[in-house]
Amino acid sequence: GTRAVPGRVTAIGLLSSSTSGTAAYPVTVSVAGAPLSMASGSDASVSVVVATVTDALTVPSSAVAGTGSSATVRVLAGGVVTATRVTVGAVGAVRTQVVKGLRSGQVVVLADLSQPLPTSDTADVGRGGFGGRGGFGGGPAVNGAQGPAGRG
Numbered sequence: 001g002t003r004a005v006p007g008r009v010t011a012i013g014l015l016s017s018s019t020s021g022t023a024a025y026p027v028t029v030s031v032a033g034a035p036l037s038m039a040s041g042s043d044a045s046v047s048v049v050v051a052t053v054t055d056a057l058t059v060p061s062s063a064v065a066g067t068g069s070s071a072t073v074r075v076l077a078g079g080v081v082t083a084t085r086v087t088v089g090a091v092g093a094v095r096t097q098v099v100k101g102l103r104s105g106q107v108v109v110l111a112d113l114s115q116p117l118p119t120s121d122t123a124d125v126g127r128g129g130f131g132g133r134g135g136f137g138g139g140p141a142v143n144g145a146q147g148p149a150g151r152g
Contacts, residue, residue, distance in 0.1 A: 059073060071085070071086050084102065
C-alpha cells in the first residue's frame with residue numbers, strides 16, 4: 001500500500017525542461033528514515049508545502065487586489081464599501097493571510113469571477129484592482145475575514 005512520509009526539498013535544478021509550453025525543473029526530495037519499500041529512484045507523488053501558518057487571519061484570495069505594499073481589500077461596513085490597504089503573508093489558491101489592516105469579523109467584497117478581465121478598452125483609468133467596468137466589479141458576494149486558520 002501507499003503511505004505518506006515527510007521529506008525535504010534538498011535540490012532544485014537550474015535548467016528547465018519544457019512540456020506543452022510549461023517549464024519544469026528537476027527537484028530532489030530527501031526522505032529521512034525512508035521505509036524499505038521506498039528504494040532510491042522510486043516513483044512518488046509529491047506535494048510541496050511552501051508556507052504554513054497557524055492562528056492566521058485569512059480572507060478569500062479573490063478578495064485581495066494587488067500585491068506587496070499595494071495590496072487592498074474592499075471592506076463593507078454600514079452599506080459602504082471602502083478600499084483598505086492590507087499587508088499579506090502566505091498566499092494560497094483559496095485563502096490569503098492578512099497580517100495587517102483587517103480584524104476578524106469584518107466583511108470583505110469578493111471578486112466577481114464571472115466577469116471578464118479588464119482590457120485597455122474597458123478599464124477605468126485611475127482605478128486599480130476591484131472596481132471599474134469589467135474585471136473585478138464588486139459583485140454581490142461577500143465573505144467575512146476569518147481567523148484563526150491553518151495553512152495559507
